[in-house]
Every structure is written in C-alpha cells, then in structure tokens.
Amino acid sequence: MQTSRLPAYVDILIIPFLNLLTALFVAGIIIAIIGENPFTALSVMLKGAFIYKGGLGYTLFYTTNFIFTGLAVAVAFHAMLFNIGGEGQAAMGGLGIGLVALSLGGVIPAPFVILLAILGSALFGAFWGVIPGYLQAKRGSHIVITTIMFNFIASSILIWLLAGMLMAPNQMSPETVSFADGVMLFKIHEILNSMGFYVARSPLNISFALALLCCFAVWVLIWRTRLGYRIRATGFSTKASTYAGYRPEWIIILVMAISGGLAGMMAVNEILGVQHRVILNFTSGYGFTGIAVALMGRNHPVGIIFASLLFGALYQGGAELDFEFQTITRDMVVMIQGLIILFSGALAYMFNPILERFFSANTPQKEMLDG
Template identity: 65%
Template sequence: MSAAPPLPRWADLFLLPVLNLLAAFFVCGLIVLAIGENPITALGVMLKGAFIFPGSLGYTLYYTTNFIFTGLAVAVAFHAMMFNIGGEGQAYVGGLGAGLVSLWLAQSMPSLIVLPLAVFGAALFGAAWGIVPGYLQAKRGSHIVITTIMFNFIAASLMVWLLAGPLIEPGQMSPQTPKFAAAGQLPSMQSMLGAVGIESANSPLNLSFLIALAALFGFWVLIWRTRLGYQIRTVGQNPEAARYAGINVPRVVIITLAISGALAGLMATNEILGVQHRVVLNFTAGYGFTGIAVALMGRNHPIGIFLASLLFGALYQGGAELDFEFQSITREMVLLIQGMIILFSGALAYMFNPPVARLLARLAARREAANV
C-alpha cells in the first residue's frame, strides 16, 4: 500500500521537480514576507544577481561546476543502489592529489604536462578514498553509508594534519600549502575567452567547467552505453539477477565506488587548480553533501544533474546578492532558503507523487469515459 503508483516518465522527470521547486519558492516567499520584504522583489534581485550583473554568470557557473562533479559522484553510486555520502571527503582528498602534483611538478614542467597529471591526481586520490569503503562494503558487508561518513571525518583530520604540518607554506601561520607555480594553475575562463577575442567580466570560472561538461557526457556514455554501466545498473536494480547473469557483484561495487570517488575528487580541479591555486583548509565547503540533493533532483541523469547544478549555482550566487542588497536578509537567511530547496527537492522529492498520480489517473479515466 505504501508504494506510490507509477507516474508517466515525463511527469516523473519534469513535473515533479518543477512542483517541488515551486513549493520551495512558495515557502521561501512566505518567509521573506514574514520578515517584511517583498518576495517578488527578492526573487528579481536573486535572478539578476545570478545571471545578469557583470561577472555573475561566471560565478554561477563556477558554483555549478562543483555541483556537477559531486552530483555525478552521488549519481553513479546511486545507479548501483549505493548511497555515497562520502563525496565531501573524496573531494577533499582529491584536492590533496591535485595539490601534490602541482607542488611537485609545476616548478619544472610545462602546464601541458602538469595540468593533465594534476587532474588525474585529483581523480586518483578521490577514487582511492572511495575504493576503501567500496571494498569494505563488497567484501566485508560494512555499510557504505556508515563507512563513507566516517571517511569524511578521517579525510578532514588527515588534511588538517597535512596542511598544518608537512605541507604548510614555510614561514606562514595559516594552514595551507604554498601557491602553485603558474604551470600548475588551470586557465581562467576570462583568459581563455580573451585569447579568442571575447571580452568577459572577471570571475572564478575556469577550464574545469569544460571538464565538468565532459564528465557529464562521459557519465552518460558510461551508464547507458558501456558494458560496465550495464553491469552497474543491473547490480543496482537487481543484485540477484546480476549474480544469475554471472556479473561479479563485489567487483562492480568496488569499481563503482572508485568512479564515484574519482568524480568527487575532480571537484578539486575547480577549487584547487582553478581558483585557490593552493590546497587550503575546508575548501570542499559542503559541496559534497549538496551533491546528494543535486543527484536526487537531477534524477541521476546527466541533463537533470546539469540543470540541478545550475539551479544550485544560481542559488549560491543569487543568494549572496540577496544578502548584499537587503538589510534584513542576512547570510543565515540565504542559507535557510537554500535549505528549503534541498528539503523540498531532495528529502521530500516524492511528496507530490501520490496526488499527481491520482490526478493523472482521474484525468485518464475521464478521457476514457469521454471516448466511450
């Protein structure tokens, strides 16, 4: 009885997310109204702040890049029906991988060699941080949710120790590595567009946005066009059928977690290689966790994940603008609004499923009755 009736595909993919979003905006509107501001004006400021103001689009897409990586990381694990809560830690350790390569090679090698290696390092370290919980799940039955959460804490402690100890910039007090040499920095979008003669405003957007777009496409190919993706989905949807088919389930679980960790690790290319140009404390800033909401809202599909990432990117950037424009809307208020969106599109993602299904069934029945 508890299972909701099935929805047509279009309703599940488009109608539900839109309804969730509208519900979230409605509740946020009430909150804005309650503190004495006009919600319509606030929405306008947010939109302008996210897309219109000079450089704002760059900021929005910069946030979007982070969400694409962490959203894909959660989604790939989810296709194997595993809940990877460890994106935060995997991204953090991925930053270490990217940072070590850049620190080590950027002085002596050209960027054409350093950057691919640094990107690979981010993926590799992230993958390693995913493989361990994957192995424990596949071979020892330790639940992936528990182990990935614990691995976030281990990653955090490890990074504090490294950044305050062996990797700290000599002569400095703040826990961060020295700045990478120029060869270890991803080119900014402004400079890349400038090179082909397009003027753009200054923003943190950089080459990693293109890596993110490539990852979206690669994800689609992996999941729906490769034999590995087929095995991942089979394991996720029916592990017994996978066993029947001769698929090595533990192996697929471990590989999936490795891919998931690698995608999360790639987030560091944006933050570390693209913006900070050094490994800093807590650069992951919760993006790994928000990736769960992105994947949920994006229905684990690259197009959905891109749209959800764009939405969250716009919320981050537009939210900052709100904070700036209105006296009464504080930073905390903006976080509350973002939380509402996550609540409605993540945790309550299927809240509108039963009523929508009932409505559609009634409409179908009426249409049938009219035809008879």
C-alpha cells in the same frame, strides 16, 4: 530507485519544478515575515545570479562543483549505493592535485603537470571511495556510515598535513605554497577577452568543460556500456546480478572508485582553477549538496546539469541577497538552500501520489499485458 507510474516528462520536468516552486513559496513566506518583499528578493537573486556583472560566471563556477559531486552521487546510486562521502573524496582529490603540482610543478612543463594533477585528483578521490566500497562489498559495513566516517578522516588528514608537513613556511595559515607559475587552468573570461568578447572577471575556468565532458562520459558509461548495464543490473537486483555472473561485490568496488573519482575532480575547479594552492575546507559542503543535486536531477547527467545550474544560481544569487538587504543575512540564504534541498531532496516524491492519481484518472489505465 522507485519505479514511477508517471509519464517520463512528469517525472523529469514537472515534479522537480513543483518541488522548487513549493520551496520558493515557503521561502517567500519567511521573507515576507521578516518584512521584505519576496518578489523583490527573487528578482535580486535572479539578477545576481545571471545579470549583474560577473554574476553568470560565478553561477557557472559553482555549477561546475555541483556537477562533479552530483555525478558522483548519481553513478553510485545506479548501483543502489548511497555515497555520502563526496566531501571527503573531494578533499582527497585536492590533496592529490597538491601533491602532483607541488612535486612536479616547475620540473616538467606546466600542461603535463596540469594533466597529471587532474589524474591525481581522480585517483585520490577514487581511492577514498574504494575503501568504503570494499568494506561494503566484502565486510558488509554499511556504505552510508563508512563514507560519513571517511569524510571526517579526510578532513583530519588535510588538517594534519596542511598544518604540518605541507604548510607554507613563514606564515600562519594552514595552506601550502602556491603552485608553480602556469600550473593553473585558463579562466573563461580570459579566453573570451582574448578573442575580443568582453566579459567580466569570474573564477569560471575550463573545468566547466571538463564537468560537461564528465556528464557525457557518465551517460555513455551508464547507458551505453556493458559495465553500465552490469552496474544497473546489480543496483536493481543483486540476485539477478549474481545469476548473470557479474560478481556484485566487484561491481560495488568499481562503482565506488568511479564515484569517488568524480567527486575528487571537484577539486580541479576549486584548487587548480582558483586557489592554486591547497587550502582547508575548500569543499565547503558541495559534496553534501551533490546528493540533493543528484536527487533533483533524477540521477541522469542532463538532469544533473540543470539541477547544478539551479544550485549554482542559488549560491551566487543568495550572496547577492545578503549584499543587498540589511535584514537578509547569509544565514537566511542558507535557509533558502535548505528549503530547496528539503523539498527537492528529502521530499522529492511528495507530489508523486497526487500526480499519480491525477494522471491515472486522466489516462486510460494500462492493462496487465496478457498473452
């Protein structure tokens, strides 16, 4: 992580906001070019994401996915590891859920199946993170390369299983049979409706609470535990970590387990929350977007919650754009998402030099503190 010479609030609030604004500005130009009013488009997007019936529910549902994959990237990043393998780890997490739910569903009570399935998703994801971690720590294989390769491997394994051994009989789709009754998570709208508050149907389920819990857990881990201290020390300086006796290679493996586990739990939202069976490609790019989420959220759980909300709103509001405008297609929405990832991910530090000049001109230069 680069050490910024900017005040913390600038780094955390102003820069992401400027990046977002730039992305929206460029997207607005393109929308204007194709002959639509950018401001109308923006308002449709915002209404679609937050105001229309069920919109907020969908937004938060997508937010949940991004929180898991964003946290996964962030935890690894604190040890200076770039985990690109969220897709594969989430896919394996889905497999973990499937194996538990299909083998134990109907055998033991549903709540236990659910708990074990969540554990299964984390363990399978962790396993898929540990292998590249081990290869990095002990063999020096670069984690970026291996995690990318492991995405393909995970995808192929799922295709092989879902089109073969695990495929539901008497139909043509590569998917498993549905899980036993009750092996699903409560939907938020069901809970609220039963309490007398009417809200529209949406796939939002209690995984959202699990995601927020994970945010808190990650915060405690990184900033309040000895392990987190060691992870950060290793990330900043492998030599210092060795000097202190932390065994950097084990830290790397452990961090990749935690990171993979978090990515794997994304499947809880999709598989246990909505699909109730394992399908192909349910990860649909959330793992990759998690990288942008973590970057934008500055690898801090609170930042990740807000960044996830933004990307959730984009997913849902973008779908609404597609629906409302003839000229704006689904691909257009992907382009807007791409712009946001470009400006808040790849070009995340574009405004730093300008702001640094601005702030160093307006605040007294901090002297080198001599004793």
